[in-house]
Amino acid sequence: MQQKVIEIIAEIKEEPGLLQTLSGASDLTLDAALDSLQIINFILRVEDEFNIEVDFDTFDLEHLKSVDRFSAYVAGLAVQ
Numbered sequence: 001m002q003q004k005v006i007e008i009i010a011e012i013k014e015e016p017g018l019l020q021t022l023s024g025a026s027d028l029t030l031d032a033a034l035d036s037l038q039i040i041n042f043i044l045r046v047e048d049e050f051n052i053e054v055d056f057d058t059f060d061l062e063h064l065k066s067v068d069r070f071s072a073y074v075a076g077l078a079v080q
Helices: 002-013 036-050 069-077
Strands: none
Touching: 002 036, 002 069, 036 069
């Protein structure tokens, strides 16, 4: 899941080089430099990719602190 999340970030940013520079520890707002509109597009793309619905009542900006944290959040939604 981590690799797919990184692929989606690179797709949203239109920067294929991110595939080599981002890792599980990468911060989505600092390292990937996703702005607010890109974060919305990223979340919508993740919802489509993993067939989930992000619940913004439980979503916290802490989930964006790393690819691993975000992937764990998405994995938690996928099993519900």
